[in-house]
Amino acid sequence: MDSITNILYWVSTGLLIPVIALLLFGFVRALMLLGGFFGMYINRLKYESHIQDFLKQFSENKITENDIQEKITGNKLFKNHLLDIVKYKSNENHIEKILSDFEIASEKELSSSKSLAKLGPMVGLMGTLIPLGPALVGLANGDIASMAQNMQVAFSTTVVGIFAGAIGYVTQLVKQRWFISDLNNLEFLANTLKNKN
Template identity: 45%
Template sequence: MSPLLLADIESDVIFRVADALRVPVLVLTLLALLWLLWECGAFAVELVRRRRRDFRRLDAAAAGVRESLVAGRDRGVVASEVQAVAWSGEMGRTLDFMVREVGTPGDEQRLSKALADFDFGSLRRLERTRLLVRAGPALGLMGTLIPLSPALAGLARGDVQTLTENLRVAFSVTVLGLLIGAVAFGISLVRDRLYGQDLSDLEYLAAAVTRKADGA
């Protein structure tokens, strides 16, 4: 087999593989856009919930937990009351666990594990938008380059319609990919700060209930 024939076969295989990826890339780009819209909605809810965040509210909740546990009140009731400073469902579940476990044997280790699990959960939620930060531009670039080959072929044949259609697809996917990456990057930056504040609030409350247990 001559080198020229081998090169033609390799080029044809590469072209066919790239052309086969055209539809999957376009579908993935649309799915990424829908995913981003869902994340934007969830992000808006997170911002609204944290409008109530205030250190005085947090400090009052910590003092209330201490007084309630010292007084021997039902822990389920105390756990429901402290939900007022839970800025997310995950934070609420962690607070519920902390109130119910404090004062039991080995509570410090379990509280530390609960805080670590909350942190890991926050990282998992951040990974969703961080993935979009990378995947959006990558899909945009692939969606740009794949239609260029048939567009150039149409140009060589003088087929202006094929050229126009493929260039429209290429540039549209580029814009979508960059939009997905840029918005996901902004959400990731703000969420990183929000989740760090959540963890700080939980650590403050954990220290408060632990001090109560030590003094009981």
């Protein structure tokens, strides 16, 4: 029994360095995601300021591809799919495929936020639990310095993991709302085109 517990102890202790490396990668990824999200937010402000007028104009008049190129700014994904819808407006099946492709592209864009929101806290928890074993051994042996160092590692990994997870979660929520709004607008425009034909 002692040999089995020793093997488990060495395996878990050996995972500490990969876990810390993953946490550092997750932290850098969270900062990059936050920067990309900020840029997306700035572009979104441009897009939001024009989209309602564009939707009203689209339902009242005939809009060309040049109008879309000029008036839809700040949302490349939406613009490209709208151009495809206008291009294949007479083919209902093709429009359904374009809308499905937009959903897939949106999910792909959300995947990094989703994975960070789930994996950040998990890896942070691993980084918390792994040093607790050596910390308890240090406490039992009266080595307070070793215990303090291990507890510092444990708490630091928790904070980094939760930070990365929080960035992932918040960006996922906001992006999800944006993509649902875009899909709703695309469906409205596709139905408007269908009724005009």
